[in-house]
Amino acid sequence: MINDKVLSIILGGGQGTRLYPLTASRSKPAVPIAGKYRLVDIPISNCINSNIKRMFVLTQFNSASLNRHIKNTYHFSFFSSAFVDVLAAEQTPGNKTWFQGTADAVRQSMHHFLEHDFEYALILSGDQLYQMDFNKMIDAHINTGADISIATIPVNAKDATSFGILKTNEDNLITSFIEKPNSDLLPEWTSPVSPDMEKQGKNHLASMGIYIFNRDLLVDLMNDPKTIDFGKEIIPQSINKHKTISFQYEGYWTDIGNIDSFFEANIGITDDIPKFNLYDIDQRVYTRARILPTSxxxxxxxxxxxxxxxxxxxxxxxxxxxxxxxxxxxxxxxxxxxxxxxxxxxxxxxxxxxxxxxxxxxxxxxxxxxxxxxxxxxxxxxxxxxxxxxxxxxxxxxxxxxxxxxxxxxxxxxxxxxxxx
Incomplete structure (x- = not known):
């Protein structure tokens, strides 16, 4: 199975200052959402639903409650290679610093990843709300012979100024990248999208911060200690050197970056037909099985x-x-x-x-x-x-x-x- 060749790396984020005070005593992935879950349950559940069952969660701030939640929640068969492990920033003889950015976190943890046999690294954010079948993205990555795949979501011109925007050709090959462009530049940064997205005026492709790297390329890219962030350095520098493909996703996705977006995402669950569907039997969200009475x-x-x-x-x-x-x-x-x-x-x-x-x-x-x-x-x-x-x-x-x-x-x-x- 192709999923056996995939290793998932979930980035826990930095200090989470924009989500303060919810992150005063816990890491961002450990923040409770929707009444009974934690933010980290979202990427882990998406992996489990996609039959990807080898996962590392990288964190460095207030990781005690995150450790406890993962230890109490994700138990797999003794006869399975499945696991969810938390890797907190650690000082080693070769490195005395904490994680400096997303790419640096992966670089510092690489020796742990290389103990496992994998061909593709699926890199995810620990603070997003979405339901996605990663198999479709992995299949597209392999079928197109990509070195790097980036999940993208079509957005309108108003939202485009808040994201890293990618430009693609008809074959979904990414040709250029711009971080949070000014609105006057946007007419030059449209990409081919589906007719439905076109109708909604969503013809700019925003990076979702979800990546697939071929193993050998990732190892090679991590050799340069000057590159510390995927979005700001690794991706822009790789586009013209390595075959980088866009995988378009049209479902619900939100980045829980601040108190306002966190509040909106949680209250949105009360809608008659919520954008984030906790009742989808094929896209279940897993969490700790507590033995609690009915309300x-x-x-x-x-x-x-x-x-x-x-x-x-x-x-x-x-x-x-x-x-x-x-x-x-x-x-x-x-x-x-x-x-x-x-x-x-x-x-x-x-x-x-x-x-x-x-x-x-x-x-x-x-x-x-x-x-x-x-x-x-x-x-x-x-x-x-x-x-x-x-x-x-x-x-x-x-x-x-x-x-x-x-x-x-x-x-x-x-x-x-x-x-x-």
Whole structure:
């Protein structure tokens, strides 16, 4: 099988400052999404669904929770060669620095990859939301005799200025590349796309940061320590030297780079027909199999709301929100346009009494919460009002951050009774 010749390398990203405070104590791939998953589950699930089962996840910041999640989640048969391994940045006699960029991360980890037999390296980002059959891309790579393949997505002129844009000919051969072009240059940077994409005005090809390299070429390219990034250096320098093919993808794909895109992607799951389909039996998203009870809901008006397992909900109204595992919500509380990540454990009555806990895990009674992200293990008291929106200025305190009108309650924060944002 061709999949046995593929090794997947998932790039965990840098410090994740644009996703702060969600990345204050965890790496970007470990950030919880959709109420019960982690970002890293997306590329891993896409690999498993494509029958690619040898994966390395490269990271260097706050990797403890990522390690724990992967160790507790991805177990394969003893008689299989399948694995998901986390490689954190490590100092070696030959290298004393941390990862300087995406290509440098691969270079520093190359000795681990070369212990395995593979012909093709599939390089993925750890912070994107999409469902893709990599077999189609691998087949196209082999059939065209490509040295490098780049997954591309057609975008309109408005979005094109935010991406690396590739120009192709009729045979999908990439002829040139420009990083985040000015809008006045765009008329020269159109490429052949499908009639459907043409109708939508999406005739610019953006790089998705998904690459296939032939093994020997990747090893050769990694010999130059001056090249530290795939998008900025390796790809532009390779286009005219090596046969580089575009593989066009027309499904849903979003790069979760900042709080705004993260919030939008999660709330989008509540749509009647979500762009990211968690209910597709052929493109399942895998995660840790927790043994949790069903959720219990009492007297709550629910509209366009997703509720994960193990929740106890007494709210009066929840609208267009995602409620994560083990969430507790008190009576007469209203939640609108909010992502609540939930809790890592339950509190017992004994613990509450012994420790004299006044504000319980979850959300108290008579609260109003709108346009917010509530990180894991928060404690919100009674009569709290959080009303996010464009009227709020960016701000950071010990317990919360406001970014572009979205109020992010920090992991483990305690919000006292009657508090107002």
């Amino acid at each position: 219990k809901i009492s007297g709550t008006n629910l509209d366009k709301t997703v509720i994960a397992e193990g929740c106890i909900v007494h709210a009066s109204k929840i609208e267009k929100s995602v409620i994560g595992i083990r969430s507790r919500i008190g009576k007469e509380t209203t939640i609108i346009n909010t992502y609540m990540m939930g809790c890592d454990a339950y509190e017992s009555l004994e613990e509450i009494e012994e420790n004299n806990i006044k504000i319980l895990l979850g959300i108290g009674e008579r609260c109003f919460i709108k346009n917010a992200i509530l990180d894991k293990n928060i404690r919100i008291g009674d009569d709290v009002r959080i009303n996010g929106g464009s009227h709020l200025e960016d701000k950071e305190t010990d317990t919360y951050v406001i970014k572009e009108g979205i109020v992010v309650i920090k992991k483990g924060a305690i919000i006292p009774n009657g508090f107002v944002i």
